[in-house]
Amino acid sequence: IVAGVRGVYYPRMLDLPAKLDLYAGLTLGVSFFRYSVDYPDEIKNSPGFVDDFSDSYIDPYIAGFIGAKYLFTPTFTGFAELGYDIAGLKVGISVGL
Numbered sequence: 001i002v003a004g005v006r007g008v009y010y011p012r013m014l015d016l017p018a019k020l021d022l023y024a025g026l027t028l029g030v031s032f033f034r035y036s037v038d039y040p041d042e043i044k045n046s047p048g049f050v051d052d053f054s055d056s057y058i059d060p061y062i063a064g065f066i067g068a069k070y071l072f073t074p075t076f077t078g079f080a081e082l083g084y085d086i087a088g089l090k091v092g093i094s095v096g097l
Contacts, residue, residue: 002061002086004029019071024064027085031061069094 008025016022036054065083067090072078075096082089 001032002027002029003032004061021069021071022066023068024066027061027063027065029061031059033057033059 004027006025006027008023010021010023014022034054034056063083063085065081065085067079067081067083069077069079077094077096078092079094080089080091
């Protein structure tokens with residue numbers, strides 16, 4: 001789980017079509033991670049088996065990205081983002097009401 005804030009910069013000095021926005025951003029936050037391994041009984045009963053394994057940690061989270069969005073209508077937008085964020089590549093749509 002990642003909790004944080006995301007800031008985006010839109011460079012307005014570029015001469016782009018009115019419906020196209022390019023942007024770059026940064027996400028700052030905290031990453032919460034927890035996992036465990038529960039081995040089957042046949043492994044647990046084998047000689048030399050120590051114990052099930054589990055761990056958890058909390059780390060700072062910093063991620064950068066670049067993206068583009070295109071306004072098909074004032075309430076329907078398509079976007080794509082590339083970078084080190086939740087996913088290396090994100091593609092999607094936004095619908096406003």
